[in-house]
Amino acid sequence: MEQDITIKIIDREGVTHEVLAPTDMAMNLMEVVRSYELAPEGTIGICGGMAMCASCQCYVLSDTKLPEMQDDEEAMLSEAFYVKENSRLGCQIPITPDLEGLEVELAPES
């Protein structure tokens, strides 16, 4: 499947998962985490992906080039907890072929 990419996701328990994510289904990183059930339902993607709850916050571990952060994501992160330099909201990262090899760690639930 050429349109699938491989992403490494470390869940909140510290377990690493290597998953395949489709690039042609308009999915974002938060949705990939949900589709593989890597975080309990109801603890991620609470606002549905509007950058309004920060429940999909993750730390980007690889130097993969990501889409630039928009104002609403930056504003939401400025209100979130456990934020680090490499924090992003998964719902604001669309799955594209450029993301092949991306490595992220889910931030703690808050």
Add this chain to the structure above:
Amino acid sequence: MIKTDILIIGAGPTGLFAVFEAGLLKLKCHLIDALPQAGGQCSEIYPKKPIYDIPGFPEILAGDLTNNLLEQCKQFEPGFTLGERAETIEKQEDGSFIVTTNKGTKHQAPVVAIAGGLGSFEPRKPLIDNITFFEDKGVEYFIKDPEVYRNKRVVISGGGDSALDWSIFLSNVASEVTLIHRRNEFRGALDSVEKVQELKNKGIIKLITPAEVVNVVGHDKVEAVVVSQAEHIHKELEIECDHFIPLFGLSPKLGPIANWGLEIEKNAIKVNNALDYQTNIPGIFAIGDVNTYPGKLKLILCGFHEATLMCQAAYQIINPGKKYVLKYTTVSGVDGFDGTRKEAPKQVVKSID
């Protein structure tokens, strides 16, 4: 003791629509919600965002949907226990249930419908070590009664709509309002941001950015907060105040409902979707986002359908053996419990000469 026919836990879109459907069957409803207002996520998280998949509404703001649902069910006079979380449930000998909230309010009904969405919204508490000690001693995460703050010194932290809107509102009530946010930019509606700017320029609201409250000071109640400011050089300052209101949004937790003996799967309540959305406990139903079954979709429109079928089953429980046929509102109109009646205009019958 509040007595009703169907006790609905959760006043979001699904719970509100259940009031209407129950009303058509002459069943009365009472709703409990942890939030201080009805609407659930629609009013708490995204009131100003549009929804595109409500049947018949090509586009509707979540806040407007809430208002419409309240208007639609108004004539059935639902009761509300708001700002309280359903804590315990006890089955009575007569088959009814008593649900008690965290504030001790008791409700009794033969049918309980859990329409709790993702759970009850709990405030997201800032990571300050001693903050829980000061809860209800000057630290509040919700503003229920603004009068509490009259002529008091208030510190609000947060960068979203609620932080902005309450700063504006309390600037007329409190003796001093200080708004603290980690950045200079705010994530609110443009007019709210502009209003805060104006009040700041006039010296009515004190704004400290980029900064963060890192500690609360006081003996038996809040006396001051310690603020760490990061502009140019890092410094810490103490601001004397009577109240500290952190507004960092809410996150839903299934909470006490998880201990009611209901079958739970993936943070949702398993129901019988082949029939009536009843849980493993007869008389307790779960509708909307809070339930799960094979093929479940967490959509408002699915919640409406589930609410409708639940009401039919509730009717059977409350009126065993009593005959009923489905009526169309267009044909039979809507008779409110408040004495109002809505009906289609009579057809005009007139001969042509």
